Amino acid sequence: MHTLNVELGTRSYPILIDAGLLGLPGVLDAQVAARDVLIVSNTTVAPLYLSAVSAALQPRRLLPVILPDGEAHKTLVNLSRVLDVLIANRFGRDCAVLALGGGVVGDLAGFAAASYQRGVALVQVPTTLLAQVDSAVGGKTGVNHPGGKNLIGAFHQPDAVVIDTHTLSTLPARELRAGLAEVIKYGLICDAALFTWLEAHLDSLLAGDAAALAHVIRRSCEIKAAIVGRDEREHGERALLNLGHTFGHALEAATAYKEWLHGEAVGAGLVMAAAMSQASGFLSAADAARVRQLVERAGLPAHAASVSPQLLLEHMRIDKKVQGGRIRLVLLRAIGSAFISDDYPQRALQGTLAAYCGDAR
Amino acid sequence: MHTLNVELGTRSYPILIDAGLLGLPGVLDAQVAARDVLIVSNTTVAPLYLSAVSAALQPRRLLPVILPDGEAHKTLVNLSRVLDVLIANRFGRDCAVLALGGGVVGDLAGFAAASYQRGVALVQVPTTLLAQVDSAVGGKTGVNHPGGKNLIGAFHQPDAVVIDTHTLSTLPARELRAGLAEVIKYGLICDAALFTWLEAHLDSLLAGDAAALAHVIRRSCEIKAAIVGRDEREHGERALLNLGHTFGHALEAATAYKEWLHGEAVGAGLVMAAAMSQASGFLSAADAARVRQLVERAGLPAHAASVSPQLLLEHMRIDKKVQGGRIRLVLLRAIGSAFISDDYPQRALQGTLAAYCGDAR
Numbered sequence: 001m002h003t004l005n006v007e008l009g010t011r012s013y014p015i016l017i018d019a020g021l022l023g024l025p026g027v028l029d030a031q032v033a034a035r036d037v038l039i040v041s042n043t044t045v046a047p048l049y050l051s052a053v054s055a056a057l058q059p060r061r062l063l064p065v066i067l068p069d070g071e072a073h074k075t076l077v078n079l080s081r082v083l084d085v086l087i088a089n090r091f092g093r094d095c096a097v098l099a100l101g102g103g104v105v106g107d108l109a110g111f112a113a114a115s116y117q118r119g120v121a122l123v124q125v126p127t128t129l130l131a132q133v134d135s136a137v138g139g140k141t142g143v144n145h146p147g148g149k150n151l152i153g154a155f156h157q158p159d160a161v162v163i164d165t166h167t168l169s170t171l172p173a174r175e176l177r178a179g180l181a182e183v184i185k186y187g188l189i190c191d192a193a194l195f196t197w198l199e200a201h202l203d204s205l206l207a208g209d210a211a212a213l214a215h216v217i218r219r220s221c222e223i224k225a226a227i228v229g230r231d232e233r234e235h236g237e238r239a240l241l242n243l244g245h246t247f248g249h250a251l252e253a254a255t256a257y258k259e260w261l262h263g264e265a266v267g268a269g270l271v272m273a274a275a276m277s278q279a280s281g282f283l284s285a286a287d288a289a290r291v292r293q294l295v296e297r298a299g300l301p302a303h304a305a306s307v308s309p310q311l312l313l314e315h316m317r318i319d320k321k322v323q324g325g326r327i328r329l330v331l332l333r334a335i336g337s338a339f340i341s342d343d344y345p346q347r348a349l350q351g352t353l354a355a356y357c358g359d360a361r
Numbered sequence: 362m363h364t365l366n367v368e369l370g371t372r373s374y375p376i377l378i379d380a381g382l383l384g385l386p387g388v389l390d391a392q393v394a395a396r397d398v399l400i401v402s403n404t405t406v407a408p409l410y411l412s413a414v415s416a417a418l419q420p421r422r423l424l425p426v427i428l429p430d431g432e433a434h435k436t437l438v439n440l441s442r443v444l445d446v447l448i449a450n451r452f453g454r455d456c457a458v459l460a461l462g463g464g465v466v467g468d469l470a471g472f473a474a475a476s477y478q479r480g481v482a483l484v485q486v487p488t489t490l491l492a493q494v495d496s497a498v499g500g501k502t503g504v505n506h507p508g509g510k511n512l513i514g515a516f517h518q519p520d521a522v523v524i525d526t527h528t529l530s531t532l533p534a535r536e537l538r539a540g541l542a543e544v545i546k547y548g549l550i551c552d553a554a555l556f557t558w559l560e561a562h563l564d565s566l567l568a569g570d571a572a573a574l575a576h577v578i579r580r581s582c583e584i585k586a587a588i589v590g591r592d593e594r595e596h597g598e599r600a601l602l603n604l605g606h607t608f609g610h611a612l613e614a615a616t617a618y619k620e621w622l623h624g625e626a627v628g629a630g631l632v633m634a635a636a637m638s639q640a641s642g643f644l645s646a647a648d649a650a651r652v653r654q655l656v657e658r659a660g661l662p663a664h665a666a667s668v669s670p671q672l673l674l675e676h677m678r679i680d681k682k683v684q685g686g687r688i689r690l691v692l693l694r695a696i697g698s699a700f701i702s703d704d705y706p707q708r709a710l711q712g713t714l715a716a717y718c719g720d721a722r
Contacts, residue, residue: 153479
């Protein structure tokens with residue numbers, strides 16, 4: 001078992017990574033101090049892994065809440081459903097919420113844990129590549145609003161993140177590709193060697209090679225844990241993790257969270273961020289091309305045909321990264337070197353949107 | 362102008378107290394860094410003070426959200442309304458939420474500030490005695506659930522608390538009395554001299570004497586600021602501030618937040634806590650009588666005729682203070698000395714509820 005730590009003083013917590021962890025006696029059990037546990041999952045994941053998780057947590061009082069699957073269900077209404085179950089069953093402040101699923105389940109269950117009784121324990125058991133490499137780590141929780149992605153939420157760190165890489169064996173190919181977008185992101189912002197490794201091993205990853213997947217999960221968690229440990233509340237460096245996300249969140253919101261998986265939107269967002277960086281004179285054409293090629297090889301869309309440039313821009317303006325009216329973007333100087341700026345040519349943004357959105361291909 | 366500080370490291374903030382602060386040029390202005398400010402108020406307070414607050418904050422972009430008045434409106438639905446306005450008007454992460462009103466407005470606006478974009482700035486401008494002496498200070502925010510009081514919320518400290526004691530001149534007598542319950546509470550938990558002072562000056566307070574009110578506001582804020590500074594997240598000492606509140610919250614929830622003002626429920630809760638402490642052998646009969654007499658002289662109800670003992674107990678069991686199935690109560694050893702315990706005779710609790718609830722007077 002591989003163990004990493006997110007170092008946050010008294011709120012530090014472990015990330016456990018290995019194949020088969022959910023079936024290993026004592027592992028999950030040791031990470032859950034509570035006697036009463038609400039397990040939040042969805043209709044896709046629960047039939048696959050709820051029984052294993054429940055068995056691992058015996059003899060606690062366990063209650064499941066099974067949500068519909070998909071980003072469109074990460075809403076205040078479903079948050080309220082989870083809270084209703086906690087309250088109706090009189091769960092005390094010493095209970096725990098366990099998130100079993102992908103990013104939607106983790107974000108929503110995490111926000112429920114953050115806001116129930118002003119904060120109860122949370123354990124993340126991510127079952128998608130995207131959640132394992134990104135969303136389950138770092139304490140960002142929340143729900144979407146028709147007006148924008150993750151606009152309502154809280155920072156609430158888990159007590160533990162338990163990653164059973166075996167769960168990827170049941171992950172649909174589309175979801176696997178979506179998760180790779182976040183892995184590519186880590187390479188782009190701070191690890192050129194990881195990016196090069198991805199270029200060399202992408203086919204193994206897409207084929208579901210367990211060793212290759214384990215490698216990128218570990219490296220992604222290492223990078224994220226280090227950044228979160230230095231900047232939990234995103235006052236500085238952590239914002240680099242939003243590379244591609246201002247474009248991506250806007251794509252998701254503009255299509256009512258129904259068309260794109262989050263990782264797919266991030267993939268397109270990475271290509272747009274690279275194109276923007278090139279058009280602004282920060283990034284070489286060769287590096288921008290490498291970004292686009294890797295994203296496309298990963299089977300991720302680089303173009304948003306159904307969204308007009310104008311609509312995307314409108315949604316970018318209500319994303320969380322807007323300050324003082326200007327859209328702050330994470331841009332690239334090189335592969336492995338990102339920075340944050342709101343000082344770029346507006347025509348670079350307009351040109352990028354025109355090139356990658358709508359029918360103007 | 363009297364200034365206190367809540368000492369929380371980088372998140373420390375001032376409490377400004379004086380008569381006429383809202384009309385004093387520059388005072389409120391200096392506490393609001395944001396350019397975009399959402400002012401949350403209610404239908405009672407807005408007609409009285411919204412124009413003064415708006416004038417003090419010119420030339421910012423100001424938007425008001427005016428909620429219906431009353432505890433029954435401190436709901437997820439109204440939280441959602443506030444968030445909708447923030448989002449529809451594209452308020453950025455650098456905006457501020459200003460709470461202008463009593464505890465309901467402050468708690469709901471505070472939770473909106475806590476959860477919008479995972480946290481934006483908050484300024485508390487409390488206009489009721491209860492909010493000025495208690496709820497505006499310390500960062501507890503939240504909304505009610507039909508199942509229980511404040512079950513959904515967050516810790517989110519304000520940037521400043523601006524208390525204009527002139528606003529009490531328009532406060533209904535019933536609201537003034539409700540606020541006194543929290544002042545009596547401070548005396549009971551840690552300041553016997555304050556309690557004795559209240560016994561001597563209650564008539565001045567009830568008559569609205571400005572100097573007497575200013576005295577209790579300052580002293581209450583001093584006590585609360587010190588306790589919050591030592592125990593922000595209620596891991597220990599801060600729980601003493603819940604004296605009377607487990608009974609009180611249950612009274613409010615059992616009557617659907619429509620019958621009792623929060624302070625009234627706390628007043629009755631203080632009498633019940635004192636009676637419990639006496640019945641458990643912790644508090645002298647003489648001290649318990651002093652508690653009941655002061656609460657009753659303040660015009661607060663000591664008896665809950667419309668709620669049966671059984672119903673109150675059920676609601677107490679879902680309050681936040683339950684851990685491991687036992688109801689933890691704040692009890693009294695003496696006036697000015699409170700402690701927390703779940704080790705008391707069950708018959709003392711049953712006897713207290715039988716004596717103070719339902720028709721069994």
